[in-house]
Amino acid sequence: MIVLYTTERDYPWGALRSTNASKVKVILEEKRLRYRIENLRPGDLWKKPPEMLAKHPLGKVPYIEHDGVVVFDSTVINEYLEDCYPDPNLLPRDPLARARVRMLENFGDEAVLVGDLPAIWMPYWSPPEQRNLEQMEKGREGLRKRALPYLEQQLEAREYLAETFSLADAPYMAMAMVLEVDQMPLDAFPRVGAYLCRLRARSSYRVISPKTPVIQ
Numbered sequence: 001m002i003v004l005y006t007t008e009r010d011y012p013w014g015a016l017r018s019t020n021a022s023k024v025k026v027i028l029e030e031k032r033l034r035y036r037i038e039n040l041r042p043g044d045l046w047k048k049p050p051e052m053l054a055k056h057p058l059g060k061v062p063y064i065e066h067d068g069v070v071v072f073d074s075t076v077i078n079e080y081l082e083d084c085y086p087d088p089n090l091l092p093r094d095p096l097a098r099a100r101v102r103m104l105e106n107f108g109d110e111a112v113l114v115g116d117l118p119a120i121w122m123p124y125w126s127p128p129e130q131r132n133l134e135q136m137e138k139g140r141e142g143l144r145k146r147a148l149p150y151l152e153q154q155l156e157a158r159e160y161l162a163e164t165f166s167l168a169d170a171p172y173m174a175m176a177m178v179l180e181v182d183q184m185p186l187d188a189f190p191r192v193g194a195y196l197c198r199l200r201a202r203s204s205y206r207v208i209s210p211k212t213p214v215i216q
């Protein structure tokens with residue numbers, strides 16, 4: 001059994017989950033693997049208790065335990081799962097197509113999950129009156145300037161970022177989750193809007209949906 005260490009909590013405005021761990025959760029689901037969640041306190045991400053640092057030297061989530069071994073970093077974990085459980089195949093065989101999947105996955109991590117999404121997402125972990133609305137709008141503006149135009153272009157004549165659902169789509173599943181809570185308008189990016197709806201319609205999305213309560 002795989003154990004996924006993450007942080008997720010129920011709030012009045014929806015279940016909020018770690019974006020990076022959500023990338024892994026959807027891939028565990030897509031591959032129909034048996035796993036259980038070890039839900040850490042959100043404060044552990046700042047306090048970094050020794051038992052956490054013993055598993056992940058940066059004290060971040062996600063990390064998994066599999067057959068007594070720890071693997072950390074969402075991208076590394078997802079590629080590890082792909083190597084261990086190649087069916088269904090979520091990385092193309094052709095070297096160039098494979099590189100493209102990895103580039104788009106990396107873009108999602110850097111431009112979205114580390115880049116502009118935290119300014120939008122982190123405030124939702126606090127009550128509405130404590131949110132910095134200006135920072136949130138800056139995050140949305142950042143997405144409109146960089147990630148969304150690039151994705152709109154990449155999605156021309158494509159349903160997913162590769163021919164079929166792949167590891168490239170994992171970070172955008174997390175973006176779909178955040179923007180479901182935030183309801184940022186995407187009218188200027190119709191392909192991205194349709195793509196996020198397609199991602200939310202996948203059965204794997206249910207485990208990260210803000211509408212699915214956290215199982216304690």
Ligand SMILES: N[C@@H](CCC(=O)N[C@@H](CS)C(=O)NCC(=O)O)C(=O)O
Pocket residue numbers: 018019020021045046058059060061062072073074075
């Ligand atoms: N590259 C890492 C990033 C992990 C990451 O930053 N996770 C966030 C939660 S979504 C975290 O643990 N933040 C605490 C910190 O940065 O110290 C991955 O993809 O797993």
